[in-house]
Amino acid sequence: MLIKIIAKVMEMTKNFKKIEQKWQKRWAKEKIFKVNEKSKKMPYYVLEMFPYPSGRLHMGHVRNYALGDAFARFKRMQGFEVLYPMGYDSFGLPAENAAIKNKTNPKKWTEQQIKTMREQQQLLGNSYDWEREIATYNPNYYKWNQLFFLNFLKKGLAYRKKAPVNWCSKCQTVLANEQVVNGCCWRHEDTKAEEKRLEQWFFKITDYADELLEDLDTLEEWPQKVKTMQKNWIGKSHGTEVYFTEKDSGKKIPTFTTRPDTLFGVTFVVFAPEHPMVKELVAGTEHETDVLKFIEEVKGESLIDRLAEGKEKKGIALGKYAINPVNNEVIPIFAADFAVLEYGTGMVMCVPTHDQRDFEFAEKYGLQKKVVIQPKGKELNAHTMGKAFVDEGVMVNSEKFNGLGNVDAIEKISKWLEKERTGKRTVNYKLRDWLISRQRFWGTPIPIIYCDKCGAIPVPEKDLPVLLPDPSKAKFGGQNPLTTVKEFVETKCPKCKGDAKRETDTMDTFVDSSWYFMRYCDAQNKKVPFDKKIAEKWLPVDQYIGGIEHAILHLLYARFFTKALRDCGFLKADEPFKRLFTQGMVIKDGRKMSKSFGNVVDPLEIIEKYNADTARMFMLYSALPEKELEWSDKGVEAVFKFLNRVIDLVEDNKNKIGFGKIDVKKLSGVERLLLSKAHRTILNATGEIEKKQLNYAIASAARLVDELRKEKYDSADKNLRGFCIETIVKLLAPFAPHLCEELWERIRKKGFVSVAEWPKANEKFIDRKAEAGEALLERVKQDVATVKELAKINKPKTVSLFVAPAWKWKALKAIKEAVGEKPDFGGAMKAISKVKEAPKNEAPGFVKSIINKLGEYRDSVQIDEFAALKEATTQLEKDFGAKIVLEKAEKSKEAKARNALPGKPAILIE
RNA sequence: GCCCGGGUGGCGGAAUUGGUAUACGCGCACGACUUAAAAUCGUGUCCCUUCGGGGAUGUGGGUUCGAUUCCCACCCCGGGCACCA
Numbered sequence: 001m002l003i004k005i006i007a008k009v010m011e012m013t014k015n016f017k018k019i020e021q022k023w024q025k026r027w028a029k030e031k032i033f034k035v036n037e038k039s040k041k042m043p044y045y046v047l048e049m050f051p052y053p054s055g056r057l058h059m060g061h062v063r064n065y066a067l068g069d070a071f072a073r074f075k076r077m078q079g080f081e082v083l084y085p086m087g088y089d090s091f092g093l094p095a096e097n098a099a100i101k102n103k104t105n106p107k108k109w110t111e112q113q114i115k116t117m118r119e120q121q122q123l124l125g126n127s128y129d130w131e132r133e134i135a136t137y138n139p140n141y142y143k144w145n146q147l148f149f150l151n152f153l154k155k156g157l158a159y160r161k162k163a164p165v166n167w168c169s170k171c172q173t174v175l176a177n178e179q180v181v182n183g184c185c186w187r188h189e190d191t192k193a194e195e196k197r198l199e200q201w202f203f204k205i206t207d208y209a210d211e212l213l214e215d216l217d218t219l220e221e222w223p224q225k226v227k228t229m230q231k232n233w234i235g236k237s238h239g240t241e242v243y244f245t246e247k248d249s250g251k252k253i254p255t256f257t258t259r260p261d262t263l264f265g266v267t268f269v270v271f272a273p274e275h276p277m278v279k280e281l282v283a284g285t286e287h288e289t290d291v292l293k294f295i296e297e298v299k300g301e302s303l304i305d306r307l308a309e310g311k312e313k314k315g316i317a318l319g320k321y322a323i324n325p326v327n328n329e330v331i332p333i334f335a336a337d338f339a340v341l342e343y344g345t346g347m348v349m350c351v352p353t354h355d356q357r358d359f360e361f362a363e364k365y366g367l368q369k370k371v372v373i374q375p376k377g378k379e380l381n382a383h384t385m386g387k388a389f390v391d392e393g394v395m396v397n398s399e400k401f402n403g404l405g406n407v408d409a410i411e412k413i414s415k416w417l418e419k420e421r422t423g424k425r426t427v428n429y430k431l432r433d434w435l436i437s438r439q440r441f442w443g444t445p446i447p448i449i450y451c452d453k454c455g456a457i458p459v460p461e462k463d464l465p466v467l468l469p470d471p472s473k474a475k476f477g478g479q480n481p482l483t484t485v486k487e488f489v490e491t492k493c494p495k496c497k498g499d500a501k502r503e504t505d506t507m508d509t510f511v512d513s514s515w516y517f518m519r520y521c522d523a524q525n526k527k528v529p530f531d532k533k534i535a536e537k538w539l540p541v542d543q544y545i546g547g548i549e550h551a552i553l554h555l556l557y558a559r560f561f562t563k564a565l566r567d568c569g570f571l572k573a574d575e576p577f578k579r580l581f582t583q584g585m586v587i588k589d590g591r592k593m594s595k596s597f598g599n600v601v602d603p604l605e606i607i608e609k610y611n612a613d614t615a616r617m618f619m620l621y622s623a624l625p626e627k628e629l630e631w632s633d634k635g636v637e638a639v640f641k642f643l644n645r646v647i648d649l650v651e652d653n654k655n656k657i658g659f660g661k662i663d664v665k666k667l668s669g670v671e672r673l674l675l676s677k678a679h680r681t682i683l684n685a686t687g688e689i690e691k692k693q694l695n696y697a698i699a700s701a702a703r704l705v706d707e708l709r710k711e712k713y714d715s716a717d718k719n720l721r722g723f724c725i726e727t728i729v730k731l732l733a734p735f736a737p738h739l740c741e742e743l744w745e746r747i748r749k750k751g752f753v754s755v756a757e758w759p760k761a762n763e764k765f766i767d768r769k770a771e772a773g774e775a776l777l778e779r780v781k782q783d784v785a786t787v788k789e790l791a792k793i794n795k796p797k798t799v800s801l802f803v804a805p806a807w808k809w810k811a812l813k814a815i816k817e818a819v820g821e822k823p824d825f826g827g828a829m830k831a832i833s834k835v836k837e838a839p840k841n842e843a844p845g846f847v848k849s850i851i852n853k854l855g856e857y858r859d860s861v862q863i864d865e866f867a868a869l870k871e872a873t874t875q876l877e878k879d880f881g882a883k884i885v886l887e888k889a890e891k892s893k894e895a896k897a898r899n900a901l902p903g904k905p906a907i908l909i910e
Numbered sequence: 911g912c913c914c915g916g917g918u919g920g921c922g923g924a925a926u927u928g929g930u931a932u933a934c935g936c937g938c939a940c941g942a943c944u945u946a947a948a949a950u951c952g953u954g955u956c957c958c959u960u961c962g963g964g965g966a967u968g969u970g971g972g973u974u975c976g977a978u979u980c981c982c983a984c985c986c987c988g989g990g991c992a993c994c995a
Contacts, residue, residue, distance in 0.1 A: 224914075224915095225914065225915075225989080225990080228913070228914060228990080228991095229914090229990060229991080232913075232990075232991055232992095233991085235991095235994070237994075237995090239995080255995080256994095256995065257995060258994095258995065259995080270995090306993090307992090307993055307994090311993080313993075337993090338993050338995090339993090339994095339995080340993085340994065340995090342994090343994045343995075344994075344995065347995095348994095348995050349995080350995085351995095355995070356911095356993085357993050357995075358995085360993090428994075428995090429994095430994060548989090551990085552990095621934095621935085622922075622923095622935080623922075623923080624923090627923095629922095630921095630922060630923095632921095632922075632935095632936070634935085634936050634937080635922080635935070635936070637936095638935060638936070639935095641949095641950095642935095644950095645950095648950095695923095695934085696924090696934090698934095699924090699933080699934050699935085702934075702935095703933095703934080
């Protein structure tokens with residue numbers, strides 16, 4: 001017997017698999033997901049962040065794709081021409097490492113990984129237009145990276161400089177600032193980034209700092225969190241440059257501050273140790289040796305170590321002095337490790353009393369302190385204060401600014417400095433230029449040739465692409481393998497035709513992902529990266545979906561690229577992604593799925609054990625998409641059961657339903673309620689999908705499934721039941737596409753449900769009052785039954801219901817809000833009737849506002865509980881075999897006394 | 911330290927503008943079908959109770975006829991940023 005049952009489950013699973021294969025084949029054969037560029041439908045672009053081809057899918061991928069596909073399918077059914085592509089971010093270090101490990105080469109390895117990945121993705125049945133697939137390692141893709149590089153070079157957006165850079169010893173390459181997390185490499189949490197000084201290529205993202213910041217406001221449909229992170233990363237701060245002068249030479253010392261109000265309290269000035277002026281100032285003095293030693297000492301530490309939390313500041317006096325322009329005070333100059341060369345001017349004016357860092361430094365080196373801002377209610381003493389005072393207060397010791405609030409003084413002092421020409425207001429950013437050079441093989445070659453005579457010469461456009469050499473010719477394992485390929489390195493100078501060498505650094509792979517969504521628009525184009533007109537039709541991406549881990553890296557770079565390419569004339573868009581959705585992680589046992597925790601669930605096993613529709617639907621059903629999703633075997637089981645219930649429902653009905661016009665007039669009360677529920681389900685589910693509350697949308701559809709399974713509808717109108725079944729199949733189609741396609745066929749519908757028209761809710765049929773009335777009645781029945789049971793009264797003679805209608809309370813509130821008074825209940829009722837009688841156009845302002853308020857309630861659901869129950873009295877009496885007495889409990893005190901809260905009848909059994 | 915989120919049953923988590931707190935799902939209990947089991951279906955399921963009620967949405971206050979929702983203070987958890995002058 002047991003064997004039989006197992007066989008049955010197996011058969012079910014097998015059927016699902018057959019169904020899935022059948023429809024995947026048909027979709028492919030009919031090319032129903034191929035984008036029609038000539039279509040007159042509105043274009044809509046749905047995109048998931050393209051994957052790194054790591055070979056095997058993990059749950060995060062499945063969740064990402066389930067979300068994207070459901071949304072793409074939904075939009076397609078709504079009548080949009082949907083662009084929904086897939087591709088592979090296939091350059092990068094893992095390929096090189098795997099190649100070394102598996103004794104293959106990165107190209108072969110990557111191609112194999114893509115193949116595996118694509119096969120697994122196709123099992124899920126996503127509605128991609130596979131004809132637009134791209135892979136970034138392909139020369140017909142990276143060629144355009146090189147073209148963009150040359151364009152940027154021309155525009156001054158790409159440049160080379162020697163700079164301190166972050167180096168990861170494990171990756172054997174430099175990293176961008178954005179790729180350093182907590183001082184470590186973003187790929188190697190255990191490897192501290194080292195500082196090196198190298199000649200490297202940069203993209204001038206800082207030119208766009210302001211635009212990148214300001215346009216965040218236009219991204220209304222991005223998560224606030226991501227916008228905040230980007231805003232902080234750009235780190236714009238308004239401040240003032242104040243020009244101090246060196247006492248002996250009269251040299252200008254510009255310092256940057258956001259607190260010019262503390263200017264009279266400056267007691268020393270600090271230079272970043274690397275600042276060239278430090279060496280200049282001490283040259284030939286008795287301090288020179290010590291200072292140079294100090295500089296070397298600081299150089300040994302990376303910026304990250306130097307600025308680590310809680311680290312004690314250290315510095316050295318230069319033996320030189322600066323003059324404060326506002327009061328001509330002479331103050332000492334230091335070089336100190338807490339000043340950063342790249343930020344501001346690299347020189348800081350220090351006010352120990354009002355800045356904690358300055359305070360600590362002054363304490364350590366015994367420097368002067370001077371209070372210039374006093375808080376209200378207490379007096380600060382520079383000698384006894386234990387920490388800097390950084391809150392608001394009143395200016396003191398600041399000559400003509402004394403007595404002002406310090407916040408007002410910021411503006412006033414800045415203006416005064418500008419007038420005196422000893423300072424000016426400026427803006428500073430934390431954002432640094434994007435370092436794109438990587439000392440790795442598996443990336444886009446930077447199209448530059450170095451010639452001893454001519455310098456760095458860009459490769460002429462006609463010579464693009466600069467192809468990566470055959471990997472089999474390179475030696476992997478040590479430093480950049482590209483340098484080991486002679487044929488690649490040795491070349492001729494495009495200018496003088498003499499011997500020259502190619503740049504062997506390749507581009508950061510984030511360059512590849514910064515514009516791939518543009519390439520999808522015109523993926524086959526061989527002449528240009530993409531046709532301008534076509535790109536403008538699709539861009540910006542209407543819905544972008546991915547993980548929050550790219551909040552800064554990829555999303556900021558892509559925004560920069562879009563703006564830079566716009567300025568190079570490639571397209572018109574200002575922003576790449578109109579709506580961004582960041583999905584939550586998939587977790588198990590309260591923690592991230594990870595090999596080291598041993599809690600990884602392989603999505604393929606779930607597809608194998610159940611089917612793709614179940615796997616997808618579980619991903620969407622079990623949590624709000626932006627929240628964490630806790631993996632649960634039971635949850636998967638529940639989804640599988642639900643899908644089987646849907647099959648049973650359709651099977652039971654398929655020969656007993658019709659799809660003709662529903663004659664609403666002939667429907668019974670029960671049938672009309674069902675019609676109302678069906679339309680309300682459509683309305684809710686549609687709104688919920690639009691808001692990405694896909695789990696609610698599925699729950700809404702599931703409620704209609706449960707409703708329709710009730711016995712009372714067995715003999716309901718054929719066409720009505722048909723309408724409900726059809727609606728259910730359509731509503732579930734974006735989530736369980738294979739199964740719904742099959743059910744669509746079984747109820748003998750033509751074509752594919754995947755491209756059927758999304759159902760439209762007709763408000764006319766939604767009777768919220770009737771639904772609310774039904775719910776009220778159910779509640780009262782239950783309450784009465786419970787009270788009867790509790791009181792153990794078998795045959796009550798009368799049941800009294802005290803009813804205080806909720807809508808009156810709402811009206812009361814409306815009036816209170818409108819009038820701003822506290823009318824009592826009786827007064828409120830009178831006011832309502834007066835308002836109702838008053839001619840609208842003649843009513844005074846406050847009466848009009850009451851009318852408006854009441855109008856809002858008219859539009860929302862409000863039932864007269866008393867009337868609803870009165871109508872049902874006969875039925876209630878039959879149910880309970882007792883007389884039902886209804887009483888109004890209108891006044892608040894009375895209602896309370898009888899425990900009748902508004903909208904909830906109190907029951908008294910006698 | 912600063913900036914965002916968030917604290918609700920045994921669990922994951924619902925509550926559109928303040929109006930039945932705990933939707934939906936899991937788990938548990940009982941029942942139906944069955945020789946039995948599985949599957950399926952149905953019913954119940956916050957806590958206490960002297961059976962009148964009473965108490966619960968992190969804690970303490972406030973506004974209100976009525977607060978998970980609004981206001982104030984505090985505690986805890988998650989995330990981001992952090993010698994950026």
